[in-house]
Amino acid sequence: MIEAKNIDFYYGNFQALKNISMKIEPKTVTAFIGPSGCGKSTFLRIFNRMNDLIKDTQMEGECLINGQNIYDKSINIDNLRKDVGMVFQKPNPFPKSIFENVAYGLRVNNMGDKSFIGQRVEESLKDAALWDEVKDKLNKSAYELSGGQQQRLCIARALAVKPSIILMDEPASALDPISTSKIEELIHNLKNQYTIVIVTHNMQQAARVSDNTGFFMLGELIEYSNTKKMFLNPEKETTQNYITGRFG
Amino acid sequence: MNHKEEELKLLKDEIIQMWKLVISQLEKAKIAFLTNDVELALEIAQTEKRVNSMELKVERNCENYIALYNPVAIDLRLVLSIMKISISLERIGDYAEGIAHHIIDRDCNNIDNELIEELEIEKMFGVLLNMITNALVIFDLEETKSSRKILKKDKEVNRIYKMAFERLESYVLKNPKDALCGLKLILLIRKLERFGDHSGNIVEEIVFFLDAKVLKHKGKLE
Numbered sequence: 001m002i003e004a005k006n007i008d009f010y011y012g013n014f015q016a017l018k019n020i021s022m023k024i025e026p027k028t029v030t031a032f033i034g035p036s037g038c039g040k041s042t043f044l045r046i047f048n049r050m051n052d053l054i055k056d057t058q059m060e061g062e063c064l065i066n067g068q069n070i071y072d073k074s075i076n077i078d079n080l081r082k083d084v085g086m087v088f089q090k091p092n093p094f095p096k097s098i099f100e101n102v103a104y105g106l107r108v109n110n111m112g113d114k115s116f117i118g119q120r121v122e123e124s125l126k127d128a129a130l131w132d133e134v135k136d137k138l139n140k141s142a143y144e145l146s147g148g149q150q151q152r153l154c155i156a157r158a159l160a161v162k163p164s165i166i167l168m169d170e171p172a173s174a175l176d177p178i179s180t181s182k183i184e185e186l187i188h189n190l191k192n193q194y195t196i197v198i199v200t201h202n203m204q205q206a207a208r209v210s211d212n213t214g215f216f217m218l219g220e221l222i223e224y225s226n227t228k229k230m231f232l233n234p235e236k237e238t239t240q241n242y243i244t245g246r247f248g
Numbered sequence: 249m250n251h252k253e254e255e256l257k258l259l260k261d262e263i264i265q266m267w268k269l270v271i272s273q274l275e276k277a278k279i280a281f282l283t284n285d286v287e288l289a290l291e292i293a294q295t296e297k298r299v300n301s302m303e304l305k306v307e308r309n310c311e312n313y314i315a316l317y318n319p320v321a322i323d324l325r326l327v328l329s330i331m332k333i334s335i336s337l338e339r340i341g342d343y344a345e346g347i348a349h350h351i352i353d354r355d356c357n358n359i360d361n362e363l364i365e366e367l368e369i370e371k372m373f374g375v376l377l378n379m380i381t382n383a384l385v386i387f388d389l390e391e392t393k394s395s396r397k398i399l400k401k402d403k404e405v406n407r408i409y410k411m412a413f414e415r416l417e418s419y420v421l422k423n424p425k426d427a428l429c430g431l432k433l434i435l436l437i438r439k440l441e442r443f444g445d446h447s448g449n450i451v452e453e454i455v456f457f458l459d460a461k462v463l464k465h466k467g468k469l470e
Contacts (some may be wrong), residue, residue, distance in 0.1 A: 204318055231320040233460035240321045245252055 001026055002165065002195065004045060009042055009051065009219075010236065016042045018219040020061075023215065024212075026164070027197045029187060031206035031227065034216035035247065040199045044167050048084035049077055058122040065165070082109060082142035085158030091150035093142035093157075098125075098134050101142045101153055105161040120160055124233035128194075129186050148179025157184065159194075166190070168198040172205065184209050203243055207231045215239045252317050256326065257310055263330045263337075266302040267384045270337045271377065273299065273344040274443075278373040280351050281436075282364075292348035299341035306334040322457070329457035332358040333387075336446040336453075340380065350436050356429040363419060367433070368413040372440050376402050379447040387454050398451050399463075405444035412437045 002024040009017035017039045024030050032040035044065050045051045045219060062069050069248060070080055082105070093101050102121040106112060112120065123129040123140075130152040134145070142153055158166055168187070172180040187196055187209045200206050206213050207227060214224040215234075223230065223239045234240045241247050249257070273292055280288040306351070310331045313319065317329050383396045413434060420430035451462040 203320070207320065234321050234325065243320050244323045245250065 002063040002197075003062075004046065005062040007043070007046060007059065007063065009039070009046070009060075010058045011054070012056050015016045016219050017046075020221045022214060022221060022224055024195060024197060026195050027191060027193070028211040029191050029209055031210035031213045032197070032199045032204055032216060032223075033201075033206050033213060033243075035242070036201075039219040040214075040216045041169050042201050043059040043221075043229045044197060046170055047165065047167055048081050048086055050086065052077070059192045077111075083163050084165040085161065085163035086167045086169070087151070087154050087158055090174050091147055093145070093150050093153050093156050096142060097139045097155060098136040098142050098145070102156045102160050105157060111161065121156075121161060124156040124160040125153075127159050127190065128152045129182060129189070132178070134144060141209065142192075146179070148175050148182060151175060151179065151183060152186065155183075159190075165197070167235075168196065170199055170201060173201060180205070184222065191217060193233055203231075215242060217242070254322075255313060255317065256319075256323060259306070259313060259327065259330055262302070262309060263452055264384065264388060265272070266299065266306060266334060266337055267380075267387075269299055269302065270341050270344070271279060271380055271384070273341055274377055274380065275348040276371070276372070277344040278377070281347055281373075282370055284351060284357075286352055288352075289348040290353035293345055293352065295350075296341055296345040299338060303334050303338040307331060310334075322460075325457045325460060329453040332453050333450050336450050340443050340446050345444050346439050347436060350432060354400055355432040359426065359429050359433075363415075366415055367437065368408045369412070369437065369440070370459050372405060372408045372412075374435065375401050375408075376440060376443050376447060379405075379444065382452070383447060383450050383454065386451075387457075390458055392455050395451050395455050402444045402448045405441060408422050409441040409444075 002022075004020055004022045007020045008015065009019050020039075022042060029129065032044060034040050042051065046059065047065070047070075051057055051059065059071070063071060065080075065084070068075070076158075094104060096104070099121055101118050102124050106117050106120055111117075120129065125134060130149060133149060134153075135142075137144075142150060145153060151174075155166075155171075172183045175183065184205065187198065190196060191211075198206075198209065210227045213227045213230045214231070215222045215236075215238075217238060223234060223236045225235065230239065231243065234243065275296060276288055276292050279285060280292065285306050291326050312329050313327055314324075317323075329373055379401050382394065384390055386394060386398070387408075416434050416437075418428050449464075455461050
């Protein structure tokens, strides 16, 4: 369970998130939608403290994962990011082989011996629906894969260290429709094992893949509800104006 | 208004056009029945084809809108409502045509005028026309405040139907030579009663479109 409590976030003097509270149930897919600059990606990055890497920022409020405040001083950030994996908009494989990309997290965390790593790489590639396409060329460079395959490789890399939460920041926006549908299918299948939070600009994608949707605007969480309800009968007029394309 | 909104407005304008045509068919059916005007009845039968083709057009345009624009929220509810309203309107158009044939076929040429008055058919037509016209008004204005008032009028239609049915039953028993006409009149008032139900369905669709509430099968008149 993820629970954000009264989160405020500032880039310098600019307040990017305004008093946001939200609960995310385990093993669900939650989508964040909203216009550019609304704070949805900033809020996503709260969950694995990726915003800590950005200079001149400040956060207030609490973010609890399984009851523990991840902003507590006692938290080991590397362990947090192992438990809360992330996939970015642009596929970012390392300049290594397909195998080594997936094994990377296991190696740097000293997780298991050679046969364990081999087994985990296979499992992760299977879970990321990529195994059949790469099993005969595991030692080839990850750069030889197509964009869609590279993105699934990045998902496999995130899965390898067995996180409980996966954050996806527009994971399909740089992909063609076929690769996009593969990623969406993958999200659907991964839901049984992981809690997934996805930022997307594609509202139909949010409608297709998520159980719950949060609509952000100007740093505020305008509406957060069941996706079916959001797309058939949103509570707020602002949400309706945005999702029906009447915004602005 | 953006392109998507313009397309949606066209869908709305189209169903309103169909609605107005169906109302005019019913007004004509009322006059033709009360004045036994065969010419007017023939005109109704002829115009029915236009109602049918409008239904097909509305349906096709709704399908296209869904396929091309992926509507959500109130837009999706509007398109779904329009599709269902067009089915009800087409059915009401069929009833108007059925009434026209009753006149064309001269089913009840020698029937007592007093009986027709007792059956309150004119009143029934009046209530129904009021229902369907007011439903159009709330759809066009996108305002559901008076929806319950419209739905309640169906009670009056049902009362007249029940009364007229019983009156015709005793009339036929007393006048067996007019049995066929009696049966035909029962069919006619049955059509009007169904017309009331369809008008109710249309109002329910408008409430779904605007308020996202489903009134169907919920004892709406309680």
